[in-house]
Amino acid sequence: MKLPGPDYDAPAKLNLFLHVLGRRDDGYHQLQTVFTLIDYADRLRFRVRDDGAIDRVSAMEGVPPERDLAVRAALLLKEASGTPLGADIEIDKRIPAGGGLGGGSSDAATTLIVLDRLWGTGFGPEALAELAGPLGADVPYFLFGVPAWAEGVGDRLRAIDLDPRWYLVLAPPAAVPTAEVFAAPELTRNTEPLKMEDFSAQHLESVGRRFRNDLEPVVTARYPIVREHLEWLRRHADGRMTGSGSCVFASFATREEAQSVLDRLPATMQGFVAQGIGHHPLRAQ
Numbered sequence: 001m002k003l004p005g006p007d008y009d010a011p012a013k014l015n016l017f018l019h020v021l022g023r024r025d026d027g028y029h030q031l032q033t034v035f036t037l038i039d040y041a042d043r044l045r046f047r048v049r050d051d052g053a054i055d056r057v058s059a060m061e062g063v064p065p066e067r068d069l070a071v072r073a074a075l076l077l078k079e080a081s082g083t084p085l086g087a088d089i090e091i092d093k094r095i096p097a098g099g100g101l102g103g104g105s106s107d108a109a110t111t112l113i114v115l116d117r118l119w120g121t122g123f124g125p126e127a128l129a130e131l132a133g134p135l136g137a138d139v140p141y142f143l144f145g146v147p148a149w150a151e152g153v154g155d156r157l158r159a160i161d162l163d164p165r166w167y168l169v170l171a172p173p174a175a176v177p178t179a180e181v182f183a184a185p186e187l188t189r190n191t192e193p194l195k196m197e198d199f200s201a202q203h204l205e206s207v208g209r210r211f212r213n214d215l216e217p218v219v220t221a222r223y224p225i226v227r228e229h230l231e232w233l234r235r236h237a238d239g240r241m242t243g244s245g246s247c248v249f250a251s252f253a254t255r256e257e258a259q260s261v262l263d264r265l266p267a268t269m270q271g272f273v274a275q276g277i278g279h280h281p282l283r284a285q
Helices: 069-081 103-118 124-131 139-144 178-183 201-210 216-222 224-234 255-262
Strands: 008-023 029-049 054-056 086-092 148-152 156-159 166-170 248-252 271-277
Touching: 008 103, 008 139, 008 271, 029 103, 029 166, 054 069, 069 086, 069 103, 069 124, 086 103, 103 124, 103 139, 124 139, 139 148, 139 156, 166 224, 166 255, 178 216, 216 224, 224 248, 248 255, 255 271
Parallel strands: 054 086
Antiparallel strands: 008 029, 029 086, 029 148, 029 271, 148 156, 166 248, 166 271
16 A cells, blocks of 8 residues: 655665774674765655554565564654554665665664654654664664764764765675674674774775775675675675675766666676765755
8 A cells, every 4th residue: 555645765874884893791892884875765654543553554575563663663752752643654665674774774763753743742863863772773873864973883973074976786685684793703893993084985995995894704704695796896896895784885986987887787686876865865854
């Protein structure tokens, strides 16, 4: 079914690098990364209910409603606010699950922003970010909504200026569980911390492997399909993995450069070209 009313985008993100500095006593990891949003998005629609129920009205293969981060976000906001209202939630999925693009977390953030407005709960971005902690480390970033240097578990965010870039993203047919990757005994957990001033997203190739994804060796060893996609991409550009998932990407100055590499992609692989965006679409609204 298609709910009436406006569509709301939940954009994907890329980790332009991801370093693991150590493991905390609570089992979580100390990270450094740079997040950027791209204009490749899931699309959500909502309908307010008077009976208080939360219902996802769209099917999602492999993700029952009780595990869906958008549904969990709605329930969290409903409980925290005490509102008697409910909502129907419809999600058109484009962002591949387990790809490291943050699809579920972005859906959750969009749900919090939109239902905060539709329900009139009045939390606002900062309070929503505090509320979102149990939903996962990436959700606060989507609520932050601009390119950011991130530390801690990814929750300490500072805005960073990025020149416009185009990205070719390859999406191997594999969903990589985040918990598995971070629990891997072979994961590097002692990368030296770097300064935000050392990073230049405009010249990733010039900093070489100083900025990398520490999770990449674990994922490519355990998921050969990811390694194959990354090896192909690196024959044409400076490819790297995003997040803890299966997707790999390369950065380009123009759409034409990114598209020219995509045009050479073998028929057995899938990918898309997307542009980095300076702010979350809902910030403009």
